[in-house]
Amino acid sequence: MLSIKNLHVSINDKPILKGLSLDINPGEVHAIMGPNGAGKSTLSHVLSGKSGYTVTEGSVTYQGKDLLDMAPEIRAREGVFLAFQYPVEIPGVSNIYLLKAALNAMRRHHGLPEVDAMDFLTLVKDKVKLLQMDEKFLYRAVNEGFSGGEKKRNEILQAAVLEPKLCILDETDSGLDIDALRIVSDGVNSLRNAERSFLMITHYQRLLDYVKPDVVHVLADGKIVKSGGPELALELEEKGYSWLEGQAA
């Protein structure tokens, strides 16, 4: 699914990722944990194609193709979805419009006809229910005036509609109270299947109580310094990150 090899990334000549390697197979859930400034968000941005980052070395292969060579929208249409840490408010664009435009962009990319309006509504309403959202949210402007929890739920709603192959969750748990965390996690779990992979970037272990990862990685100073099973997250929760820093994977 995704193969990152020796990835080096700089922002304004300042190296942030310093040789990160990671392989994710279809259906796997990987969690990346690490202290602030380790490069977690940089990784999610580079994978989704945000500008302002320079890849100085290494490669990212997604489904056998060079991911870094694709424009952000092509990555999205090929099935890479980033749930933003800070979802952007887009006044004047309704949620339902964005969902439909995004779904149709993806369908056109794959040579499929645009979705029928009625079918689309049925589909979206199902997903709204799944995320325990009010249908009114569909007609509100994207993220505008949403609470932190609503914004995160809205990101997962988009994922549920677009059905990506690789879902990157960038600190999706941050700013959520326990109820919102449970709803978002249920949404994520409902999206899990044998083909869909997840890369969850998180600061805290608590998300992993709800969404069980297959593999946990520790990112420190631009590299993965340790990988293990879910138990690694518990160990980190207990001991912090300092015992791993400076350690090579």
Added chain:
Amino acid sequence: MAADNAYLAAYPAALPGSDLPWLQQVRSAGLQAFAEHGFPNTREEEWRYTNLAALNKTLFAPTEHQTVDAEWLKAWRLEDAWSVVLVNGRFSVDLSNLAGLPEAVTVTSLKQALLDRPAWLQDYLGQAVADSEHSLVAFNTAWFSDGVLIEVAAKQVLDQPIQILHVVTEADALAATRNLLVIGDQAEAEVIETFVGSATSYFTAAVAECFLGSNAGLTLYKVQAEADKAQHFGGTYLKQAPDSRFMHHNFAFGALLARSDIHSDLDKASECSLNGLYLGGNRQHIDNHTRINHLKPHGISREFYKGVLDQRARGVFQGRVIVSEDAQQTDSQMNNRNLLLSRDAEVDTKPQLEIYADDVKCSHGVTVGQLEEKSVFYLQSRGLDEAAARNILTFAFANEMVDKVENEGLKALLVEQVLAHFPAINL
């Protein structure tokens, strides 16, 4: 001043109301003011950014023609509305539709009203705006060839809007009209002014005077979708009695040069809400000049104007709020936001707060900027290409003003207009 003289030399021999001495006096005063001054020029503070030289390059002249391509006009007509049509500055009975209008409502041509009830008109004409405002008002006073009178009796609430279609069909025509809207105490009305042309180059000079009785409500829309090379001046001037509510939505899409004045005098506890959207491309010049005059205590005013300027277009926003010494407890907010899509586009925005009372709540804000890159990226990350993302964001920026429109038929028409400015959006 030579070309201004050309207008004077071509001054029409017969205009409505020429047999009324009081109106003759009003007309002569307007004519004289215009003769002395000519069209406003950029040396005047309130015309600093707007150059009317084009009015002197062509002599725009009144025309008797009344033929309109009905099919073409249909696109601008709203369903579920009464309508009156002014063709080249003259009321067309044939094209108007006033079937089922309640008895307590009068909608007629100004020409007819001058015949039927001249004494009554004398109390209103020229009372919401004076010729001394600027010489285009004086020009209008001297030249208006017709107009619409709408009178809504006290307590009458209209359940349908009245649409006034200003249509110009002849090249180099002058359409000078004066509309009077008199909304009685506790009455409510919705009026939609639409400005369009099937000719390319012409001059619209329209003045509307509105009088709101106490506790009356008026929602007034202006849809300025004039032809590409048209020159447009539209002035809307109001007198608001105590507790009255005025809501204005001003959409400026067309014309090569367009200037709108919206001025309101607010009596005690009256409310004035001015919304505006201007979209400029090519070499369009769009100037909106608003003045909210809080004369008495407890008035509320809200002003929100947005502009999108592309290519070499230029926008001007002048928002003036005056809070007089008497107008304690005034609550006023003004906001003007602009999006510049090209390096050559320009906007001159000038909020002006003049506060002479000491216990008021007034604020204003202005922004001029470009699209936010993080928003563009967010849409791209959802699969939309960059051009589509930019178009959608621009559309959304503009559409916020359209969304405030409650009339669904009008809203659909406006969305179409806005979309026409941003091709490549696949809604």
